[in-house]
Amino acid sequence: MEVKTEYPNQTVVSHFFLEGLRFTAEHPSLFFLLFLLIYSITMMGNLLILITVGCDPQLRSPMYHFLGHLSFLDACLSTVTVPKVMAGLLTLDGKLIFFEGCTIQLYCFHFLASSECFLYTVMAYDRYLAICQPLHYPVAMNRRMCAGLAGITWATGAVHSAVHTSLTFHLPYCGPHHIAYFFCDIPPVLKLACADTTTNELVMLANIGIVAAGCLILIVISYVFIAAAVLRMRTAEGRQRACSTCTAHLTVVLLYYMPPVCIYLQPSSSGIGAGAPAVFYTIVTPMLNSFIYTLRNKEVKRALRRLLWRGSLEYPARGPPQ
Template sequence: MAMEAEDPNQTVVSHFFLEGLMYTAEQPSLFFLLFLLTYSITLTGNLLILLTVGSDPHLCSPMYHFLGHLSFLDACLSTVTVPKVMAGLLTVDGKVISLEGCALQLYCFHLLASTECFLYTVMAYDRYLAICQPLRYPVAMNSRMCVGLAGTTWAVGAVHSAIHTSLTFHLPYCGPHHIAYFFCDIPPVLKLACADTTVNELVMLANIGVVAAGCLILIVVSYVFIVAAVLRIRTARGRRRAFSTCTSHLTVVLLYYVPPVCIYLQPRSGGAGAGVPAVFYTIVTPMLNPFIYTLRNKEVKRALQRLLSRGPRESPAGSPPP
């Protein structure tokens, strides 16, 4: 990736040095084992959910189709950041990342993160149709619509990420090359640019702010209608069943949305300390999602038991939730 510095006497940076997370340098071996355990749990949990949803015919509703996409996104999102953090804990050279590698990591991270943001919105819309318009649900959320919505989230996420990556790495970088963060993200990388970053910061606030706020508003509106519909259900068992499929989604939405708000709405406050909230939605949330969904969803637990036991796949009592 060739770039020209504003001053011809300045040297263009060819690599960056990731300073990592605060306090991890004091006990690198301990934190390496902690991240290794977290990453292993994340991959295992999300892989099991993906295999369960993909192989069990009982989990054929749109809700589980989107859950499979979420598990794949979580596994990939963790893979983009955690291995590099682990490498940096082992050796100093592990903290070094090339300019091209930094651009690739930033693109992949925002592709996956923004796609997951859009997917949460689609999942809220799916729950809205299932609970508020159950008669219309089978027609409105057919298999073709599910594939179309999932594909759209990936396409929009790709465009969204491409815009930010191109704007970020169109700037010249001529030193310093130390990124006060544990991966290449927009705010800490912009701090190293040898040019005015005001336009980039405004675009970041407008683009990410509008996208995140728009998705969050749609999710909140969907759940206002969902709660109103659930409260009208006459039986307590019916209300518990409807709420159980929604509280899992709301829990992961809160875990996912709150940390980025702390980071991207204050682009100039980045630094090693800003990595703490980022850990939650890049490392912790992808690990917790499989547990949140399996512990609160009886159908997923039953399907997971059938997968692990390799027993006969008899139909469970009762029909799966819409």
């Protein structure tokens, strides 16, 4: 089925075919189970963090407020891509995605990914205030400020994604309709456009590059000041506590930033071969983030123990159903 467009003598395809990941073709059932396991762990891990942060009164600081947002973003980001990958491993029809569905997937992916990028910057700023300006921190990072920063993060991500989505799908797509990727992303979709995509690629590189580089520079500057403040601390306990709250954030930032650089800075190479780094930051990293924050953060581990202990005490107290 094809649909007429505003471009003369051109039509737009009604659907696309996601070619998926090259290394999954020989053993689709095995990779289906693997992705199902990863997705289940991702959802359970991030849901557990959300419940812990929401229920434990000792995790009311801004850092854990932002951690809740990060867990929600990770769960949603994984949901945007993984179920469609799993469907494509089961049947050929599972690899089909309608034009409108491709538009929605691309928008949601960049909305969530860019919001996460901005959130990492906000979390670095929060750590800077907490460690470098501890006396000023309660006033500067109050509840209203936390809500405002979180809201700005989501709103900026929505606008950023809307710009890229509108520019990408304003172009005509008249065939072929095979996307050499496992989800609808800008570089592989642009390859199918029946028009010159030079402007789109320049805007993509400039916009994503400026946003990502700007956020990364702000994060690096924050941690330069944090490192200087930690070195000035007189007690080993203070240095250890500061490091424990920062290393988790630094680890997830590195996991988040490294793979996309391989993809968006070289859009011409973003085909099936680029699937490995994309799988890492779209599927694996959302799963790892929950482990990193629970294993590297003592307060989160204590809160999890309290939550599990409370649940084990409440269950037998209720008794069996009558």
